[in-house]
Amino acid sequence: MLDLLYAVAVxxxxxxxxxxxFLIEVLIGGVFAGLMYSLVALGFVLIFKASGVFxxxxxxxVLFAALTLVGLLERGVPVLVALALTTVVMVALAFAIERLxxxxxxxxxxIILFMATIGLNFFLEGFGEMLWGANVKKLDIGIPDxxxxxxxxxxxxxxxxxxxxxxxxxxxxxxxxxxxxxxxxLRAVADDHEAALSIGVPLRTIxxxxxxxxxxxxxxxxxxxxxxxxxxFSLSLIALKALPVLILGGxxxxxxxxxxxxxxxxxxxxxEVYWGPLVGGAIENWFAYVLALAxxxxxxxxxxxxxxxxxx
Amino acid sequence: MSALLEIREASKAFGGVQxxxxxxxxxxxxxxxxxxxxxxxxxxxxLNMISxxxxxxxxxxxxxGRDVTDLAPSRIAELGIARTFQNIALFRGMTVLDNLLxxxxxxxxxxxxxxxxxxxxxxxxxxxxxxxxxxxxxxxxIQDLRRRPTGSLAYGLQKRxxxxxxxxxxxxxxxxxxxxxxxxxxxxxxxxRFILDVNQEWGVTVILIEHDMGVVMDISDRVTVLxxxxxxxxxxxxxxxxxxxxxxxxxGETKTxxxxxxxx
Numbered sequence: 001m002l003d004l005l006y007a008v009a010v011x012x013x014x015x016x017x018x019x020x021x022f023l024i025e026v027l028i029g030g031v032f033a034g035l036m037y038s039l040v041a042l043g044f045v046l047i048f049k050a051s052g053v054f055x056x057x058x059x060x061x062v063l064f065a066a067l068t069l070v071g072l073l074e075r076g077v078p079v080l081v082a083l084a085l086t087t088v089v090m091v092a093l094a095f096a097i098e099r100l101x102x103x104x105x106x107x108x109x110x111i112i113l114f115m116a117t118i119g120l121n122f123f124l125e126g127f128g129e130m131l132w133g134a135n136v137k138k139l140d141i142g143i144p145d146x147x148x149x150x151x152x153x154x155x156x157x158x159x160x161x162x163x164x165x166x167x168x169x170x171x172x173x174x175x176x177x178x179x180x181x182x183x184x185x186l187r188a189v190a191d192d193h194e195a196a197l198s199i200g201v202p203l204r205t206i207x208x209x210x211x212x213x214x215x216x217x218x219x220x221x222x223x224x225x226x227x228x229x230x231x232x233f234s235l236s237l238i239a240l241k242a243l244p245v246l247i248l249g250g251x252x253x254x255x256x257x258x259x260x261x262x263x264x265x266x267x268x269x270x271x272e273v274y275w276g277p278l279v280g281g282a283i284e285n286w287f288a289y290v291l292a293l294a295x296x297x298x299x300x301x302x303x304x305x306x307x308x309x310x311x312x
Numbered sequence: 313m314s315a316l317l318e319i320r321e322a323s324k325a326f327g328g329v330q331x332x333x334x335x336x337x338x339x340x341x342x343x344x345x346x347x348x349x350x351x352x353x354x355x356x357x358x359l360n361m362i363s364x365x366x367x368x369x370x371x372x373x374x375x376x377g378r379d380v381t382d383l384a385p386s387r388i389a390e391l392g393i394a395r396t397f398q399n400i401a402l403f404r405g406m407t408v409l410d411n412l413l414x415x416x417x418x419x420x421x422x423x424x425x426x427x428x429x430x431x432x433x434x435x436x437x438x439x440x441x442x443x444x445x446x447x448x449x450x451x452x453x454i455q456d457l458r459r460r461p462t463g464s465l466a467y468g469l470q471k472r473x474x475x476x477x478x479x480x481x482x483x484x485x486x487x488x489x490x491x492x493x494x495x496x497x498x499x500x501x502x503x504x505r506f507i508l509d510v511n512q513e514w515g516v517t518v519i520l521i522e523h524d525m526g527v528v529m530d531i532s533d534r535v536t537v538l539x540x541x542x543x544x545x546x547x548x549x550x551x552x553x554x555x556x557x558x559x560x561x562x563x564g565e566t567k568t569x570x571x572x573x574x575x576x
Contacts, residue, residue, distance in 0.1 A: 181420045188403055188414050195401035198363065199481060200389030200418035 012274035021152040026273050027266060032159040034265020035166040036228075039221035040238055041245040041257040042173065043214040048251050049190040050210040051102070053113040057121040059239020061215060064128045065090055066222030066231045070139050071132040083219070090215030098207045106203075125236065134233070139226035162224040169220055170258055173213070177254060182209060190252065244292030250302025259303060264288045314377070316341040316517055317362065317393075317485055322371030324357050331357045333541045334371065339485065344511050344518045346528045348552075349538035350561060355521045356398060358538070359487050362519070363395045364388035375485075390418045394483035396474045398490045398521075404463030408454060408473050411462055412445040415480025448476050452506065468499035475506060485517045486510065492524055500524060504531055529553065537561065 016023045040062060047055040055061075068089050072082035101116050147156045177183040188196040189206050197203060225235055245264055249256025268287040276283050295302065315338035324332045332354040339345045347355045360366040362373060364385035373381045375391060383391075394415075403411050420441065449455055452472050457465065462473050471491055478486055488507070492500040504527050510516045522528050528535060529549040537545040537552055539561040545552050552558055 181417070184414060184420075185417060187406075188417070191403035191405050192401050194365075194397060195403055195477075197365065197385040198389060198395050198397070198401065199415050199477065200386045202384060202386035204384075 007278055008275070015274060024153045026269050028153070028155065028159065030266030030269030031262060032156075032163060032265070033269060034262040035163055035258075036221060036225055036238070036261075037241050037245045037265055038258045038261025039166055039169070039217055039224070040242040041249065041261055042170070042254065043217045043221070044242055044246055045249075045251065045254055045257045046173075046210050046214045046217065050186050050206055051113070052110055052190065053117060054110075054251075055120075055214070056114065056117040056239075057124055058214065058218065058242065059236040060121045060124040060128070061090075061093075061218040062222040062225070062238070063231070063233065063236040064093075064124045064222075065215065065219040066139065066226040066235060067128045067132045067137075069219065069223065070137045070226065070231045073140070074137070086219055087216060090219060091212045094208050094211030094215050097211050098204060102207050103204065121236075125233070129233075136230050136232040137226075139223070139231050158227055162227075165220060165224070169217065170254070173217075173254055176213075182206070186210065241288055244288040246302070247292040247295050248302060250304040253302065253304035256302055256304030264291065267291065315339060316376060317519075318372075318374040319358070319362070320372045320374065322358070322361055322368040322373065324354075324361060324366055324368050331541055332361070332368075332538075335538065335541070335543050336371075337536055337543070339517055339519055341517055342511070342515055343533040344507070344520060344531055346520045346522060346532040346535045347538060348522070348525070348528055348535060352540075353538040354541040355538055356489055357541075359395065359489050359519070359521060362388075362485075363393060363487055389481060392481070392484035393487065394478035394481040394485070395487035396471070396478050396489055396491060398493060400467075400470050400474055402462040402470055402474055402477070405461060407459050407461055408449070408465075408476075409445065409458045411473055411477050412448060412480045413441060415477035416441045416444065418481060444482075445480055448479050451479075451509070452476050468495045468502075471495060471499070471503065472506075475503070479510065479516075483516060485519060488518065488520045488522075490521055490523060492522055492527060500527060507531060 040058060043058045043061065044055060047053055047058070065086055069082055069086045072085055073079065077085065097120065101120060102113070105113055105116055146158075147154045149155070177186065185196065185201040186206055186209070188199065188201055189203060193203065196206075222231070222235065225238065241264070242261075245257060245260040247260075248263060249258070249260025264287070268284045271283040271287050272281070317337075317339040319335060319337040321334045321336050322332060323330070323334055335354070335358060337345075337347075337358065347358060349355055357366060361368050364380070364383050364387065367382055371381075372379055375393070378391075380388060380391065403414060406414070420437065449458065452475065454469065454472060454476065457469065457473070462470060465473065471494075475488070475491065478488075491507070492503050495503065507518060507520065508531055511518050520528070520532065532549055534547065535545075535549055535552040536543060537555070537558050544557045544561055545555045547555070
């Protein structure tokens with residue numbers, strides 16, 4: 001009994017203290033994974049804020065963006081041009097989704113729109129495969145997957161770039177939401193469609209903007225994940241990891257998506273490395289979901305979610 | 313005198329139900345025009361057509377000589393027509409202040425680039441809008457509710473905030489869909505006062521749908537009566553009150569005075 005207690009509550013921390021450089025490496029790995037989750041979660045939050053739709057297809061949008069980028073690079077298109085073209089594709093996709101999916105379904109129940117995004121999910125998966133093939137592809141954007149050592153801590157250049165990019169993206173989005181006319185309008189649409197229309201907010205424009213931004217976020221996420229682990233269909237599964245992130249951070253909160261992602265990324269890496277051996281590993285696979293479950297019980301609106309106030 | 317807003321023979325059907333049939337209506341600048349009629353007469357449909365939420369199947373809607381029939385609701389709002397809703401459509405998760413500031417949306421300019429490039433400009437714009445919003449807050453006497461989320465307010469106050477948000481647009485025309493529905497006597501009196509003040513002091517043209525005949529007859533310059541989707545009468549409150557077709561529409565065949573007609 002005492003042995004078990006020791007193994008759970010003392011030994012891991014002794015290990016951490018014993019090799020601080022290694023601990024920092026684990027933390028950095030966690031932060032990197034967390035930022036990637038955050039990026040996917042951000043795409044969800046944007047669309048959920050603007051249209052109240054849980055976009056099941058966000059993960060596939062990440063895959064689709066990555067596939068498009070790789071496809072273009074393979075055909076010898078320079079990196080920057082390929083990035084620009086992929087952006088164009090994702091914006092065009094946003095226009096198409098507004099015209100073909102959202103507009104005909106306006107004023108339908110949320111569950112209908114949710115089902116529509118499941119359909120979108122299958123369509124994009126098949127369409128991407130048809131266009132670019134189903135093989136695992138290597139995504140090389142010219143940032144070497146190389147490490148350097150700072151004070152005994154190994155730092156990966158790719159991860160560092162990814163983290164910096166994510167940070168910039170998040171700052172831009174935060175300013176966009178809080179400070180701009182269109183960001184405000186977006187929050188209005190999220191709250192009440194009819195009221196938003198009556199004060200002069202063009203619903204369709206807002207939807208196109210939001211899906212475009214979600215598309216661009218998907219490119220960045222696809223780029224980073226793809227560069228790390230290759231572009232393959234499992235990429236769309238990271239969308240599942242975004243779900244616990246959303247529950248933790250709150251479905252409507254941009255900072256929530258970031259913090260939630262970091263908590264889960266760091267938490268699961270620490271758990272895996274220091275507590276994993278106790279239960280035979282694989283903590284990484286369920287840690288996020290257990291944490292999300294605990295949050296659902298204790299604080300269903302998430303860390304940053306808006307309190308639901310309803311006068312009865 | 314040409315009308316500020318004109319509806320020319322507008323019709324609208326939903327599936328097989330003819331909600332509005334060839335209704336024509338004119339609102340003169342500076343007046344309070346009430347649209348009354350029994351339930352299902354098509355009043356709200358008319359309002360929704362003016363504000364662009366519905367588009368008529370046939371007929372035109374003309375604002376200051378310009379055809380606005382097929383414009384989206386957001387464009388109509390930009391042209392200066394503000395509205396409230398029968399069932400109250402507020403941004404319930406946001407504060408009273410935010411709701412009113414959002415009402416300024418069509419007057420705001422700060423885009424993505426300028427928000428980054430020059431914060432000062434955005435700040436200055438914010439201050440100007442804030443000033444206007446504070447005026448409206450004072451006017452509606454909701455100073456102490458500024459920071460309250462609108463979803464937590466009493467029903468009558470929500471109606472008041474919704475009016476405030478519509479006013480924040482600085483509208484030429486204010487469309488009010490039963491602003492006193494579900495309100496108690498005191499709240500109705502307040503609302504009637506606000507509508508009169510908005511009309512007289514700010515020169516806003518008001519198109520009002522309301523069931524309380526006492527209020528309607530009191531504050532309206534002219535009244536239009538709809539029944540079964542058609543216009544059956546039009547004129548000053550006194551003319552309408554005396555019109556036999558109106559009496560019939562409201563009370564069937566009996567020859568009694570209009571409900572509430574003796575009040576006010």
